[in-house]
Amino acid sequence: MDTYDVVVVGARAAGAATAMLLARQGQRALLLDRGRYGTDTLSTHALMRGGVFLLSRWGLLDRVVNAGTPPVRHTRFDYGTDSVAVAIKPTLGVQALYAPRRTVLDPVLVDAAAAAGAEVRFGVAVTGLVRDDADRVVGVRVRERTGKTVAVRARLTVGADGIRSTVARAAGAATLRAGAGAGAVIYGYWSELPVNGYEWFYRPGYSAGMIPTNGGEVCVFAGVPAATLAAGARGDLGETYHRLLAAATGGADGRLAAARPPDRLRTWVGRPGFVRQARGAGWVLVGDAGSFLDPLSTHGITDALRDAEVLARGAANNLELYATERDRVTGPLFDAVERIARYGWDSDQIKRYLLDLSAAMSAELEVIANGYPTASADSARAASRLAPNLVYE
Numbered sequence: 299m300d301t302y303d304v305v306v307v308g309a310r311a312a313g314a315a316t317a318m319l320l321a322r323q324g325q326r327a328l329l330l331d332r333g334r335y336g337t338d339t340l341s342t343h344a345l346m347r348g349g350v351f352l353l354s355r356w357g358l359l360d361r362v363v364n365a366g367t368p369p370v371r372h373t374r375f376d377y378g379t380d381s382v383a384v385a386i387k388p389t390l391g392v393q394a395l396y397a398p399r400r401t402v403l404d405p406v407l408v409d410a411a412a413a414a415g416a417e418v419r420f421g422v423a424v425t426g427l428v429r430d431d432a433d434r435v436v437g438v439r440v441r442e443r444t445g446k447t448v449a450v451r452a453r454l455t456v457g458a459d460g461i462r463s464t465v466a467r468a469a470g471a472a473t474l475r476a477g478a479g480a481g482a483v484i485y486g487y488w489s490e491l492p493v494n495g496y497e498w499f500y501r502p503g504y505s506a507g508m509i510p511t512n513g514g515e516v517c518v519f520a521g522v523p524a525a526t527l528a529a530g531a532r533g534d535l536g537e538t539y540h541r542l543l544a545a546a547t548g549g550a551d552g553r554l555a556a557a558r559p560p561d562r563l564r565t566w567v568g569r570p571g572f573v574r575q576a577r578g579a580g581w582v583l584v585g586d587a588g589s590f591l592d593p594l595s596t597h598g599i600t601d602a603l604r605d606a607e608v609l610a611r612g613a614a615n616n617l618e619l620y621a622t623e624r625d626r627v628t629g630p631l632f633d634a635v636e637r638i639a640r641y642g643w644d645s646d647q648i649k650r651y652l653l654d655l656s657a658a659m660s661a662e663l664e665v666i667a668n669g670y671p672t673a674s675a676d677s678a679r680a681a682s683r684l685a686p687n688l689v690y691e
């Protein structure tokens with residue numbers, strides 16, 4: 299049995315960032331993923347300010363920019379009857395937002411984890427947890443490529459293994475919040491489509507987004523309630539996509555008709571959001587494994603990076619503090635996104651809901667950038683005093 303300070307299950311946004319930060323602190327970290335290095339995943343990958351800020355703080359933003367990820371300096375909200383354009387204000391050193399393809403972002407994080415000293419292994423699936431006599435989690439069971447199963451011991455097991463998290467299931471993580479709204483999304487990559495930064499479209503029952511990304515392409519998604527897509531699922535996907543886009547954007551002033559549409563489309567059929575219990579004895583959840591917001595929030599990657607930062611900060615040694623902070627920040631985000639993902643809004647309501655989301659994002663940014671505000675400052679200080687002992691409880 300190999301023994302580590304920490305084993306991290308899942309090597310994308312949440313897991314690679316967590317392994318990188320803990321390895322940078324000198325912890326012996328093992329980062330595992332059952333998939334392959336550098337592959338794509340279902341995501342429209344728009345980063346919000348907190349995510350860009352963290353990449354910058356970690357010294358990784360240059361790599362994303364150097365990969366040809368275009369800066370996003372404006373956001374436009376289009377409600378059909380009116381539209382609002384917002385310039386991205388340079389705040390906290392963030393001059394622009396970015397939406398790197400996951401084939402760009404995830405390898406940047408994995409490479410940084412390896413450079414920090416984490417051992418990285420792809421093609422190995424975690425099948426369960428190892429527990430000691432006191433029922434504390436002390437590692438994971440891993441199925442190697444050869445089919446052989448081995449145990450890996452670690453003082454902390456981090457579940458960064460996405461919405462269907464094996465770690466969460468095996469740990470028995472309780473569901474703290476369960477959403478009812480679920481949006482479905484169809485998206486693809488367009489060429490020769492002029493956009494002015496992120497453009498979001500809202501019409502009753504429909505949504506869409508245009509997200510400039512690598513290779514001069516624009517990721518364009520069309521969203522509807524999951525039940526609506528399910529009801530029309532038998533139709534031709536391309537026809538459905540273009541019909542939904544037309545309904546959500548009105549053709550975006552003729553820009554869609556003049557641009558080159560995608561060869562390939564990807565579909566997310568939708569599932570309600572959730573917040574799971576963040577930690578237990580010897581285990582903790584980060585990213586989608588711990589909390590999942592409807593993709594209409596375009597927020598999951600930023601949240602995943604936030605979890606890594608909050609866990610790795612003094613709180614890595616005080617899992618209760620991590621759980622408290624995560625729940626405090628996630629609650630308002632969850633509520634705001636839930637109202638948006640339920641659709642059923644009119645154009646006045648969606649404007650209010652987006653303002654609520656914006657306020658929740660500002661509060662999150664405050665925690666990301668400045669640490670724990672007042673209420674938990676004392677416990678943060680107490681946690682940092684625990685740091686040398688590496689007490690995972």
Ligand SMILES: Cc1cc2nc3c(=O)[nH]c(=O)nc-3n(C[C@H](O)[C@H](O)[C@H](O)COP(=O)(O)OP(=O)(O)OC[C@H]3O[C@@H](n4cnc5c(N)ncnc54)[C@H](O)[C@@H]3O)c2cc1C
Nearest residue numbers: 308311312332341342343344424459460585586597598599
């Ligand atoms: C359609 C869609 C659009 C989205 N758009 C955006 C957006 O615009 N902006 C944004 O910020 N977020 C967006 N998101 C959300 C975002 O993609 C996720 O929040 C983010 O990927 C979560 O990262 P993660 O590291 O927690 O999990 P994941 O990206 O799900 O990674 C989990 C990893 O764990 C591995 N794994 C799973 N089980 C095991 C196991 N048993 N053993 C070993 N490895 C395992 C998987 O192979 C995977 O690599 C979108 C999501 C969807 C579905």
